[in-house]
Amino acid sequence: MSAAPPLVHLVGAGPGDPDLLTVKALRLIQSADVVVYDRLVGEGILELIPPGTARISVGKESGRHLLPQSEINDLLVSLARPDRRVVRLKGGDPFVFGRGGEEALYLAQYGIAVEVVPGITAASGCAAMAGIPLTHRDVARGVRLITGHFSEDQALEMDWRSLADPSCTLVVYMGIATIGLIAAGLMGAGLDPATPVAVIERGTSGASRSFRGVLDGIKAEIDARGVQPPALIIIGKVVDLALAAELAEAPLPDAVLGL
Numbered sequence: 130m131s132a133a134p135p136l137v138h139l140v141g142a143g144p145g146d147p148d149l150l151t152v153k154a155l156r157l158i159q160s161a162d163v164v165v166y167d168r169l170v171g172e173g174i175l176e177l178i179p180p181g182t183a184r185i186s187v188g189k190e191s192g193r194h195l196l197p198q199s200e201i202n203d204l205l206v207s208l209a210r211p212d213r214r215v216v217r218l219k220g221g222d223p224f225v226f227g228r229g230g231e232e233a234l235y236l237a238q239y240g241i242a243v244e245v246v247p248g249i250t251a252a253s254g255c256a257a258m259a260g261i262p263l264t265h266r267d268v269a270r271g272v273r274l275i276t277g278h279f280s281e282d283q284a285l286e287m288d289w290r291s292l293a294d295p296s297c298t299l300v301v302y303m304g305i306a307t308i309g310l311i312a313a314g315l316m317g318a319g320l321d322p323a324t325p326v327a328v329i330e331r332g333t334s335g336a337s338r339s340f341r342g343v344l345d346g347i348k349a350e351i352d353a354r355g356v357q358p359p360a361l362i363i364i365g366k367v368v369d370l371a372l373a374a375e376l377a378e379a380p381l382p383d384a385v386l387g388l
C-alpha cells in the first residue's frame with residue numbers, strides 16, 4: 130500500500146478576534162507540528178499555538194515582505210512531509226485576497242495535498258462588528274469584494290461603470306492608499322457623491338476604530354484621521370443601516386425598516 134502524500138492545511142484565521150476562529154482551525158492550530166503564519170494573524174490567535182510547536186513568520190511588515198511569495202511557496206514544499214502536520218495560517222479567508230490559491234496550486238505541482246479551511250473574511254467580520262448587513266432587501270441586492278492594491282507601475286484600471294452600481298455594496302480591501310482614485314472613478318461613472326461609506330480599521334480586534342462619511346470627501350477624512358492598514362472600506366446604502374454607535378447616524382427611516 131502506498132504512503133499517504135504529504136498534506137498542508139491552508140487555514141483561515143479570521144479577521145483578528147480569536148473567538149472568530151472556526152473549531153476546525155483551532156483544532157489544527159493546537160495539533161500542528163509547525164505553523165507558518167502571516168502578519169495579519171492576530172496576537173490572540175498566535176497565543177493559541179502550543180508552546181512546543183514550531184512557528185515561522187512569513188508576513189509583511191508595513192508593505193515590506195518578510196519573505197517573497199515564491200520563497201513562502203518553496204518553504205511550504207520543503208516543510209511538507211507525510212509525518213508532519215503543517216498549518217499555513219492566513220488572516221481572514223485563505224481564498225479571499227490571501228494568495229491561498231497560488232500556494233495551493235504550487236503545492237499541487239509537487240504532489241502535496243492541500244486542505245483548505247475557510248476563515249471569516251474581513252468583509253464579514255468588519256460588517257458584523259459594525260452592524261452593517263452587506264446585503265439587505267430593497268437596499269443592496271449584491272456585494273462585491275475588490276482590492277484597491279496595485280503595484281506602482283500598474284494603472285488603477287477598473288470597470289468603473291459596473292462597479293458604480295447603487296444597488297450593490299462594494300467592499301474595498303487594501304484600499305487606504307488608493308481610495309482617492311477609487312472614489313473619483315466611482316463618481317466619474319455616476320455613483321452619487323453622497324453615497325455613504327464606512328471605514329473600519331483593525332476590525333474585530335481590541336484596537337479597532339471606525340467612522341463613516343460619504344464618497345465625496347472620504348479620502349480627506351481617511352487622511353485626517355490617519356487610518357492605517359489593515360482597514361476595510363464599505364461603500365453603499367447599507368452603511369445607513371449600521372448599528373454600531375460610532376457608525377450609526379440618524380434614526381432609520383420606516384421605509385428602510387420595511388414598516
Ligand SMILES: C[S@@+](CC[C@H](N)C(=O)[O-])C[C@H]1O[C@@H](n2cnc3c(N)ncnc32)[C@H](O)[C@@H]1O
Pocket residue numbers: 144145169219220221222223224225226227249250251252255301302303304329330331332333334358359360361
Ligand atoms: C492581503 S488582504 C487579506 C484578506 C484576508 N485574506 C481576508 O479574507 O480578510 C489584507 C487586507 O484585508 C483587510 N483586512 C484584513 N483584516 C482586517 C481587519 N481586521 N480589519 C480591517 N480590514 C482588514 C484590509 O483591507 C487589509 O489590507
